[in-house]
Amino acid sequence: MSYINITTNLILLLFLACLLLTTQCNVQKDVEFIKIEDVEVERLNVNMIKLKAISVYNNPNPVSITIDSWDINVTANGVDVAKVDLDIPTEIQANGYFLIPITIQFPPKSVIKVKGGIIAGVLSAIKNKSIKLLYDGHIYVDLLGKKVPVQVYSEKDINF
Numbered sequence: 001m002s003y004i005n006i007t008t009n010l011i012l013l014l015f016l017a018c019l020l021l022t023t024q025c026n027v028q029k030d031v032e033f034i035k036i037e038d039v040e041v042e043r044l045n046v047n048m049i050k051l052k053a054i055s056v057y058n059n060p061n062p063v064s065i066t067i068d069s070w071d072i073n074v075t076a077n078g079v080d081v082a083k084v085d086l087d088i089p090t091e092i093q094a095n096g097y098f099l100i101p102i103t104i105q106f107p108p109k110s111v112i113k114v115k116g117g118i119i120a121g122v123l124s125a126i127k128n129k130s131i132k133l134l135y136d137g138h139i140y141v142d143l144l145g146k147k148v149p150v151q152v153y154s155e156k157d158i159n160f
Contacts, residue, residue: 031065031141032058034097036154039133042103049076050105051133051158057150058097065092065141067100072137072152074104081106084135092141131158 034056043050059065072084082104092098133156138149 029060031150033152039156052103055100064094065143068140070139075134076131081110
């Protein structure tokens with residue numbers, strides 16, 4: 001082999017290695033929170049309000065991810081009422097949107113405490129027939145061995 005062929009092959013090999021490294025560095029993209037949708041009252045009585053909803057995310061990465069944990073606080077009419085927790089790691093497919101069902105429950109009396117006392121709160125809730133929900137926090141995903149926080153923020157008015 002001549003010196004020119006070795007040099008050409010070495011340059012070609014270096015070029016391919018650089019190309020491979022630059023494309024591999026773009027694997028990690030931010031996982032996105034899209035919205036909370038389909039919030040429904042599953043149960044409503046004097047002891048408990050139980051709501052279910054769908055949390056929508058997008059994984060734009062060409063690799064699957066795992067949701068390790070959730071840390072989402074829920075307030076209703078400005079009062080902290082629940083925390084969304086996930087104890088079981090959830091595997092999410094690559095390149096696409098994913099839906100995760102969530103359920104929260106809380107006592108109605110925690111929502112109707114407002115200025116003027118409980119009676120005023122009950123009258124206000126009956127008059128308005130709605131609860132203003134705020135979901136605020138993070139989910140934590142394992143992306144290529146790295147724990148990455150994903151911001152979650154959504155406001156919803158629930159009518160009953």
